[in-house]
Amino acid sequence: MNLFDSLQQQDGQWPDVIRQLLPRTHAVDRDALRIWFGLWPLPWHALAQNPASRPQFEKFYQVNGAYRLLDQVDTSHEFLYGHRYWAVVKAAIGTARGGTDLRETVEAVAQASQAPAEFSLAMAAIGLMTLRQTGWDGWESPANAEAAKAVTNRVTARGHPADQVLRSRASDFAPSLGERLRGKRSTPRVICEEQTADGWFPLIPSQHITTAAELDKRPHHLRDPRCYEGMGIIPVDCRSGACGTCWVGVLGGQEKLSEITPFERQRMDYFGYFDAPGLDTESSRPLLRLACQAQAFGSVSIVIPPWNAVWGRSRRERAGEDATITL
Template sequence: MSTNHSTDYENFLDRQDETAWARALEEIAPAIHEVERNATRVWFAFFPLALARALQTSDDPEGLARKLLMQGNYRLEDQIDSSHKFLYGHRHWRAVKDATTERADSFANGATTLADEIRAVARRAAEGARVDESLLVGIAAVALMTVAQVGLAKFRASPGEVKVGGRFARQSPAQVLRERARDDSQGLMGFLRTTDKRWTVVWNENDESARFQMIDSQEIASAAPNDERDWSQIDPRCTVGEGPIPVQCRSASCGTCWVGVLGGAEKLSPVAERERKVMHLMGYIETDEPRPLIRLSCQAQGRGAVSVVVPPWNGVFGKFLRAQASGGDGGQAAESAATAGEGA
């Protein structure tokens, strides 16, 4: 390992701000395989750089997290090998991790860009894993962002475990895409059904049991209790009897129930004004898209089968980050986060 090269690599990543990352993601987007496109965007929404840096540079990170009403596991350093287990490329995480550290150890400061570095890691990892490069571009971007947020030492120290096993580990990208696109058969007389249609919500594509039924036009979170198991042991934000998606208000106020949509976003109801306003307030997503990839599951109604992923945390940080970005008083914005959340 070369310390100078590694330090240069960390410094290079440190210099990349939110705008540089947004530009790089836009540049690499056409090179990302279809199976990874949504998942990559969802991951970057789940682990925003500006929030990670605000916590890192705070004199009192735990106090700031409390002020931003953060619940659950928001620390990327605690989930270096698992935060991206919903990406197809996670199957090749070890190769991506090795390619990233190799790149860091031979990094030459020069005319390189973030997009170039992501592609270089994806190319090297694809050679190691003997898969198409397009499958690893998204997770290569995730790897570099992880280094940017946790540092190379912690990144190197993680064991590089792959969390997908059994038949899921062997699935081809085409199979995953086919499963995402499949809608539930409504039976022989299905064409006569109207509101009693039933759709499957998959909330972990790599677990056969991680799915529940939703009736037509039902909100995803309202259907989640159909999975009757006790998820509070796995995610303490979950309440017994409420299913695998944490919920609190059920009225687009608290932001607890946000989910990422891997497949079927077009089958969900369009975002209503209140849902859009609350997602902006929370800091989850800024978009005018009628059916974005981040939704409040207590508002999004299903009109077909969908595949979603539940982030491991929730919080109210939009106002705080906007105040920081404009050079204002992020602290004051944090103080008012709770009030703003209640008044959404």
């Protein structure tokens, strides 16, 4: 059977497959795998893939940013350590056959890639879900390949071993000897792009993450148009839990964040960000948070999603019931 056709029939198998892959995945990518599936849930894809009117759809669901995998086939997973094996995993998917058991397909792709299983299994699952959402038509695109090259150029920690990346995750900034001699001290920080040398901003413990981000005045708006000039790398529109723009994945240091409050949990539900399999949404410190509501009491590592929307159940029900909303 054609691989894409078989994937179309296996949506219900994903939660179990993700659960089974976690213990076989290197610790550096375990939470990253769950976060990736949290950023690209199938219910969102079902909603966004083919609206009758895209401008109306984006307006009604308050969509901002790059919200389709179709435009990010080669880059959406750059925050995983296993991203470095994407080329071989992608090639293996290109020659894989479909079957009835999703877990077996994931394993066959990982094995055919010849990359270490502790990384390739997660990347195979991500690649297959990407194909599920893009189809073969979107699988290869010159624009995506260009974007992937830009990621490769930006990454400076490509050769670091996984254990080293894991150790430095959610770590304080440690100055070099020369910097220490010039009076620099180690400082808590928020790491937002862990494979680049300067992908972090300083943190004063107990700050909300967006408050810390705002003190970083680099021109992040040039890379992400959702950011306001001089207001940091995390897009924000309200800082009060009202808009959902500031959602982030917490890659490391979850325990150093304040517990999620009933208000933040209710807002995450409303925005739709808890509508994904494999997420620990009942946890007191879940993997997806609102950066304007979460206080950090020490260094953390985060992932900033490239899109935001308000698409929770109540919005979907309203779109379904209200005949005046033609999506």
